[in-house]
Amino acid sequence: MSTPAVTEPILDVSDLTLRFGGTTAVDAVEFAVGRAELFAIVGPNGAGKTSIFNCVSGVYRPQRGSIRFDGEELRGRRPDTVAQLGIARTFQNIELFENLTVLDNLMLGRHHHLDYGALAGLLYLGKAKRAETENRRVVEEIIDFLEIESIRRSLVGMLPYGLKKRVELGRALAMEPRLLLLDEPVAGMNLEETEDMARFILDIRAELGVTMVMVEHDMGLVMDIADRVLVLDFGQRIALGEPGRIQSDPAVIEAYLGEAP
């Protein structure tokens, strides 16, 4: 199985191994993601897709391997310092702050861009005020971009599912990430919502040039928009390549449909 070499990858994962007790969730997985690439990870349930995301973002501690982001090793970093490097993520089961407004959720994404201290904030000094105003402007641009102007002051808990997904994407964008991890961005969405989300994902790449890694079960979407696809089964990499090639790969067909008689 040949892998087209990626020159100057933004994310370079090698020999990544994660075990929970006797279960190997991720088994010596290797892949590299190029700049501004839209990279998809697919595989049956329990294949280790989300585990890879959790390793990258510092939630899980892999036993072996390395994860290099723009040359920097991510292994051993805490989730907050990974986020501060410019890696944002969305979650499989939407993890928004339900009791806060859409605006507050997005402002939270700006947290590490607001670098005034507690004392300046306490006295609401000029610096703090300027920083808040500037960041509010960035957030408003994202609200425009995702077409959620009408709900900006709503409590997130009151929104329907599809909009929550969009708000969560907005919060990740508010971090102005260099790498965006999307965990099942269209899970549970109807056709129309899926098409909207696909459009936003393509716009993010076209207009903002953000590199994205996406875990997704919706094969139609993956084949339509991904540049390259990594296929996992039982924690192991079984294929990596362009969508067209993946679809006809015998190992992939076997993992999804079972062995041919």
Add this chain to the structure above:
Amino acid sequence: MDELIASVVRGLGIGSTYALLGVGFVIIYRATKVINFAQPALMILGGYFTSLFATRAGLPFPVAVVAAMVAVAAIGALCERVALRPMVGEPPFAAAMVTVGVFIVLLIVAFRLIGTQVLTVGDPWGLSRTSVLGVSVAQVDIAKIVISLVAIGVIGVFLARSRLGLAMRATALDQEVALAQGVDVGRIFGLSWAIAGALAALAGMLIGTASGGIEATTALVALKALPVIILGGLDSIKGSVYAGLLIGVAESLTRTYQPEHAPFLGANFDVVVPYVIMMAVLMVRPYGLFGTPEVQRV
């Protein structure tokens, strides 16, 4: 009528110090979901340090107060780092028990520092009186009300408007997700303890003003913050302010009128009143007058 106004002003004065203590509880609760039982000990240390800086070190009174607030904020942050940080991820109840331990440790330290003395904090108000609506009231009561409300106002704006305030609210709602936004959750915990410590120090100073003075057992006064936060709601700063003032006034009115109108309740019944109110609230509105029930889409 004069008696009534004087009694209400006295109640507002003591009530505003309860409000300060209550806000300290609320800030720690909102960020960490932990009820901080060490708050009374932080208060007594605040009174001690104010006295130390103002009367023994001879600093000007406002400087001494700020220095005491900084000192107790540092003690609060240190307690959080040493005793509470290892409890991150543990059930809030277990962490609350740790704060009881912190309370006992700090209280013993305070007992050793203060001993059997009654410390004066060196406040400029003393026993002077001024006139409100033609009624003579103690200046110190006015000072308590103004200083407390200004301090709480500054903190309220900070929490509502600044990035750290937002990060504190987010941390309270979901630590994992706050981490994923780049929020240093440990630092937020430390900050909430530092703010609560500074407010407790201010309350300790105010309770020690005028004829009061600080002695080791003054810490028990701070227990009245419990009825305040139950009444106001554990997560509401506004609730703490209203509840603090309400309980202060209820206590003061009882002290003024109960011996005459309901003598069968016995002496010092005013001490019981805050807890009576607390029990009544627990029966009808367990989340307090201003506490927020969860927003949920069903």
